[in-house]
Amino acid sequence: MAEEVSPAVARRRLRLALRDARERAGKTQQEVAEQMEWSLSKVIRIEAGDNTIAPNDLRPLLTFIGIKDRAVVNELMAIAKIARTRQRQAWYQRPEYREHLTYAMRQQIEYEAEAEAIWYWSVFYMPGPLQTPEYAHANLESFDDEDLSEEQRHYRAESRRLRREVVLSRLGELKIFALLDESVFRRPLGGPDVFLGQLREMHRLAADGLIKVRMVPFDFVASVTNNATFDLLSLDMADEGSEVLYREVGVTDEIIEDRTTTRRHHARFDKIWNDAYTEEDTIDFMRGRISDLEALIERRKNPE
Structure with a gap:
């Protein structure tokens, strides 16, 4: 399924899946930040879609928030790769546009x-x-x-x-x-x-x-x-x-x-x-x- 997902849909699906799983697990954003040794602002940006997440970070995060089914994990990992590629290439993510666009x-x-x-x-x-x-x-x-x-x-x-x-x-x-x-x-x-x-x-x-x-x-x-x-x-x-x-x-x-x-x-x-x-x-x-x-x-x- 992941290969059929557009980049925008991939990013949206991933961040919503992470947020929903965290809430179902009863974890706060602060708890995720402490477990992953991140800043709270990084967690907030990932769930908001402003930051993508590297595969090496995604796998332990999925374990912490209770996503352990192999098929689901593989699907989210594949989607994360699509989303990450898109963000690096997009013109509106360049610093000069990020500074002047909301x-x-x-x-x-x-x-x-x-x-x-x-x-x-x-x-x-x-x-x-x-x-x-x-x-x-x-x-x-x-x-x-x-x-x-x-x-x-x-x-x-x-x-x-x-x-x-x-x-x-x-x-x-x-x-x-x-x-x-x-x-x-x-x-x-x-x-x-x-x-x-x-x-x-x-x-x-x-x-x-x-x-x-x-x-x-x-x-x-x-x-x-x-x-x-x-x-x-x-x-x-x-x-x-x-x-x-x-x-x-x-x-x-x-x-x-x-x-x-x-x-x-x-x-x-x-x-x-x-x-x-x-x-x-x-x-x-x-x-x-x-x-x-x-x-x-x-x-x-x-x-x-």
């Missing part, structure tokens, strides 16, 4: 590269991997100076470019459903020229059937829409338990893997999706906005 962002990027489906809900701007480089730059520039340094802006803009390359290269095997508030289609982030380029790209992706996009119009009134922006990613569409949630809340962000929470967000997404504009009507709306922006830009170039 832990949740790095997890999200890893899951995007392996996901089978992504559901985006946004009320302010286009989803990150679907942003053109110019739009992404304008979006990052819209943050207050105290929020992001110039260096942070640079690496986050670069990370969006790299994420975009990965996501667009996987369209077809990766299914994308983007549910966007009408304000996203009307807010000319970056100015008319930049926004026109972004709308043309979204229109192309949707009209060519590469992604599915639906708009929530201003006159749609329902408390169910009172959600922060979130991305819901499925690592295996046949397994509801493989869904993870990336959510921006206030001035922070987080990855949530609790099945109750992901199921609730998916149900809310589906309800709004079914009540929103159809994909055809959304494409028509984008076409109208593109025409309006083209006319505006032409008038500015050739005022009467």
